[in-house]
Amino acid sequence: MAHVEAGLRSFDRTMPEEINRLVTDAIAGLLLTPSEDANDNLRREGIPDEKVRLVGNIMIDALIENVERARQRELLPSLGLKDKPFAYVTLHRPSNVDDADNLAAIVGELNRLSQQLPIVFPMHPRTKKMLSQFGIPIEEGPGHEVFWSRSGIMIRFA
Numbered sequence: 001m002a003h004v005e006a007g008l009r010s011f012d013r014t015m016p017e018e019i020n021r022l023v024t025d026a027i028a029g030l031l032l033t034p035s036e037d038a039n040d041n042l043r044r045e046g047i048p049d050e051k052v053r054l055v056g057n058i059m060i061d062a063l064i065e066n067v068e069r070a071r072q073r074e075l076l077p078s079l080g081l082k083d084k085p086f087a088y089v090t091l092h093r094p095s096n097v098d099d100a101d102n103l104a105a106i107v108g109e110l111n112r113l114s115q116q117l118p119i120v121f122p123m124h125p126r127t128k129k130m131l132s133q134f135g136i137p138i139e140e141g142p143g144h145e146v147f148w149s150r151s152g153i154m155i156r157f158a
Contacts, residue, residue, distance in 0.1 A: 004058060006031035007038025015095070034058065085117050092124035100134040103127075107136055 003024045010018050025031060025042060033039050034057040042052055076082045089110065097103050110119055131137075 001028045002030040002032055003028040004032045004055075005034055005038075006052070007033045007035075007040075007042045009038075009041045012095075015093075079118075079120065081118060081120070087113060087117060087119045089119055089121040090124065091121070092126050094126075097124075097127045097130045100136070103130055103134060104136050107131070 006021075006025050006028065008021060012018055022045075025045070025047065029051065031042060031047060031052045032055045033042070033052060034055070036054065039052055039054060043049070091097060091106065095102065096106060110121070113119060
């Protein structure tokens with residue numbers, strides 16, 4: 001078994017992804033790493049160098065491969081953001097969205113930031129659920145346009 005993106009660590013063992021990374025690295029026969037710091041993490045964990053191969057960052061490779069396709073999409077023009085600065089937000093990590101105070105603080109900061117530049121926020125189903133559960137509104141109205149997309153809700157703070 002090979003693990004792509006081996007050796008990446010958040011050092012937060014409360015995150016299921018972190019446990020999955022540790023376990024996968026422990027049982028994989030070939031560890032394909034994106035960076036020297038990932039190699040260092042594996043060495044600290046006692047993984048022998050002969051199981052590790054530095055192959056580069058596949059996320060950056062995928063970005064470079066697809067950046068021109070992304071530029072051709074009609075989303076930004078449809079939101080009135082072609083050639084304009086904006087912030088793009090993703091938000092779904094349990095530590096951010098499963099705690100009412102954390103989520104309310106993040107939404108408050110997004111509201112504040114939206115006074116300076118537009119924010120595009122394709123909302124993850126988990127985030128949508130927690131906003132509803134905690135009664136934290138993101139409402140349509142002055143400064144907030146709500147769009148629906150195939151992947152769910154998209155908010156443009158304007």
